[in-house]
Amino acid sequence: MTSDAPAFGKGCHLHLIDGSAFIFRAYHALPPLTRKSDGLPVGAVAGFCNMLWKYVTDERGHDAPTHAAVIFDHSGQTFRNEIYDLYKANRPEPPEDLRPQFPLTREATRAFNIACIEIEGYEADDIIATLACRAREAGGAVTIVSSDKDLMQLVGNGVDMLDPIKGKMIGPDEVREKFGVGPERVVDVQALAGDSVDNVPGAPGIGIKTAAQLINDYGDLETLLSRAEEIKQPKRRQTLIENAELIRVSRRLVQLDCETPLDFTLGSLEMRDPEPEVLLGFLAEMEFRTLTARVAEKLGAEAPAVVSAPPSEGPTAPEQPGIGAAGHDCVTDQALLDRWIAEIREAGHVAIDTETTSLDEMQAELVGISLSVAPGRACYIPVGHVQGEGDLFGSGALVEGQLGLDAVLAALKPVLEDLAILKIGQNLKYDYKILARHGIRMAPIADTMLMSYALHAGIHNHGMDELAERYLGHRCIPIKDLIGSGKSQIGFAQVAIDKATPYAAEDAEVTLRLWQNFAPMLPSEQVTTVYETLERPLVPVLADMEMAGIRVDGDVLKRMSNVFAQKMAGLEDEIHELAGEKFNVGSPKQLGEILFDRMGLSGGKTGKTGAYSTSADVLEDLAAEGHDLPARVLDWRQMSKLKSTYTDALPTYVNPETGRVHTSYSIAGAQTGRLASTDPNLQNIPVRTEEGRRIREAFVATPGHRLVSLDYSQIELRILAHVADIPALKQAFRDGIDIHAMTASQMFGVPVEGMDPMIRRRAKAINFGVIYGISGFGLSRNLRIPRAEAQAFIDTYFERFPEIRAYMDQTVAGAKEDGFVRTLFGRRINTPGINQSGPAAGGARRAAINAPIQGAAADIIRRAMIRMPAAIRDLPARMLLQVHDELVFEVEEGAADDLIAVARQVMENAAEPAVKLSVPLVVDAGIGGNWAEAH
DNA sequence: ACGCTCACG
C-alpha cells in the first residue's frame, strides 16, 4: 500500500462518524424544508450539515481527532441476509422525501473535506468495526460518534463512543450500565435478547435484563447454551434449549465483522480543513443561508450569494428577489387588502409589524401595519399617516387615499385571532399590546426575538437589525433615514407613505425570513422546550401586566421630592464649607480632585480614564477614618439618587389616561433568563434603606383594593442546594431552619441558639458569594475583613460543603466543553468567553457558575407567571409586577387571602412537573394599601 | 456616546 499520507499509529486519534444515524437524526429533528428554488427536499441535508459543522468546529482538548471519516450504509443486501433472510425485514422504507437526500449527504461530507466511506455489501457498522480494529492494532485511539447500541461491542482498549445528541462519552461503564455486561459480552446479550428494530430474533421472552443475568451466571453464550439443562426456571430452560440454533444465528447477526475489505489506508483519513470555496459553494447551492453565512464568517471567506433560482415552471419565472427587491404592495384599497387576507389564509402564517407614533405602547397610535407571508411577498397598509414633512404646523390631517383604521382592523381581526394562523413577529409583545388596545388579541404567536434568545443568549443581542445582518446577510433600512434624529426628528405618522412602505414592509419580510431560519434550529439546538414553555407563552402574560400598570400617587412623590431638595441644599452648604470652596457635588471628577488633590486624602486612581474613584466604597472608607466631607457626600448622593431617579422621574411616567405607571419588560434582555424592566425600571425601586423604602408608599392600590406581594424565600440558594446536591443544605431547607445561621454553625462549630449576629452575617455573605463564583478578594471587600481571613472562611466553607466545589468545577468544565451551560429547565446560556485567557477568564468563569442558578430561578418564576392567569381567573385580582423573585398583585379588598392561597400554590409548585426539586420552595406573602406595606 | 455611580434581586 502506498500513500502520501503519513502512517496511522500511536498518538493518532481516529473519529468514526455514523453517517446514517446523523441523517435520520437530522431528518426527524427538523420540519420538512425544501429548497426555495426548486422544491427539492433538503431538511435532512440541512440538519446533517449543521451537525457536521458543529462537529468540526467543536473545540476539543486532547481528544481532538487527528483522523476522521463519516461512514454510510450502502443500500442493498448484505451478508447478514444470507445468514437470516428476515434480517431488517420489518424495517420501513425510508420516507419519500428523505430518499433524494441520501446522495446529498455524501456530497456534503466531501464538501466538508471529510473522508466519506461506503462499501457495497457491507453495513456501516461493519466498516466502523473494521476501521476501529485496524486503528487499535496500529496503536491509535478511536472514538465512534454514534449512539447506536449495536456498536457498543467495540468499546474498550482505546475505543470509546461519543453520543452526539447527548454529548456523552460512552465507555465500558456506560456499556455495562446499558447491557449489564462488559463490551466483550454485549453480542451474547444481544443474541439472547434479540432486537425488534433490526428483526434479530433472539430467544423469545428473554430481554436484556434476563440475558445479562444469564450471561453473568454462565460466563458466555456457548457455555450457557451447552449447560442450558441446569437452568432452574422451567420456562426459561425450555426456551433456551428449543431456540439454541436461532440464538446462534442471532449472535452471528449482531457480531460485527472486522474483516471488511478496505481499499484505503488509515493514514489517508487524516483531518483536513475544508476548502472554503468547495464548502461554501455546496452550502450556497443548497440555499442554506444561515449556515453559509456562519461558515463564511468562521473561515474568513466571503459568503457566496445565496440566490434561490426561480421555479422553472411558470411562463415568466421572475427572478427570486432579495429582500424588498421585488417591491412591496402599498395597500390602499379594500380589494387588495382582501387579496392579502386570502393569501395569509392560504399560507397559514403571517409575519406582522406595526408602525406607530410612539415607542410607548400605551400611548402609541397606529400609523400602519405591514404583513409578509413569504420571501418577496410583503405589504404595508398605511392607516394613520398625516400631512407633515416640511409642513411646519402639520395640519394634522390624514393623508388622503388611506384605508380607514377601523375598516382595516375589522378585516384583519378574524385572521389575527384565527387559531389556525400563526402570527409571527419580532418583539411581538409590542404589536400585541398595540392591537390589544384595539380589541384584537393575537393568537397563536411566534416571536423571532425570543427564538434567537433561546438559541443565542450570551452570543449576541436579539434586535432585528442585528439578526437580519447576522442571519440573512441583510442590512435593514435605518429608521433614521425616515424620521431623522435628534431635534429635527419627526414622528412616523409624518413620514411620507412612499418612504414608509419599503421600510415597514421590509421589517415584516425580514421577520418572516428570520422565522424560517430559526424554526428548524430550535429542535436541532434542543431549545424547543425552552422556547415553547418559557418564552412564547410569556408574551400575552407580560402584555397584560404591562397594560394593567400600577397606580402611583404623584402627590406623595412630590412631597418627598421637596424634602429631598431641602436636605440636599443643606448638605451642599456643609460640603462646600468643609471643602473650603464651591464645586459641583454631583461631579465625581470635581469631587475626586477636592478629596485627593486639595485635601490630600489617600486613595488611588482607576484604570481607564485615570480619574479618581469616588464610589461609595471609597467614600465609606474615608468616612470611617473620620473625615466628614465624604460622609456628607454619601448622604447627599443618597438624596440625589432618590430624588432624580425616583421621586422626580416616576411621576413623568404616569399615564394621563390610566393614572398608572406602565413599565415594559424585556424578555430577551438579560443573558440568564431574567426579565428586565424599563421605562421606568420598576425592578429597582428602593427598599434597603428606610428613606428609600418610603418611595414604595407611593405605589398604591386602587381604592377598594389591596396590593399583595409574594416572594420566593432564598430561591437561588435552594436551587444551589438542589443542583449541587449538598445534603447539609438540603436538609436545612427541608427542616425550615435559618440557612445562614446553619451555615455559620457548620463552619465555625457554634450553636445556632444565641449566635453572634456578626458570625451569621459572614456566613450569609459567603452563601451569596458562592452563587456569584466566590473569591477571597471579593469576600474580603464585601465584609471589610483582611483577605487572608476571607480566604480562610472560603476554605472552611468548601471543606464543610465539598459538593459546592465539585459543582463549580463541573459547571466550568461543561461550559468549556460545550460553549454553553444549561439551567435545570434546559435554558441554554452560551459562554463564548469561557476559553479566554487573562483577566477576562475569571469573569467568564463566574458568569458560567452563576448563570445556571440565576437562570433556574428565572425559569421557575416564569413558569409561575405563565400559569398564574388561569389560576386566578375567578378571583378579582390582577398580576401587576415581577421583581425577579417577587410577584405583585392588585386584588379587591376581601379577596386578598384567597389570592395568596392560590398564587402561593402556583409559585411553590412552579418547578413541577418538569423538575422535582429535592428542596421545598417557600413563598412569603404580604398585604397592604401600598407596596411598602405589602412587601 | 461613554463612564461613573447607585438603585434592585
Place this chain on the structure above:
DNA sequence: GACGTACGTGAGCGTA
C-alpha cells in the same frame, strides 16, 4: 507568584 475579581440588570448625571 501575579493578575484582578463577586452575578445579573437600568437610569441619571457629568464629561467629552
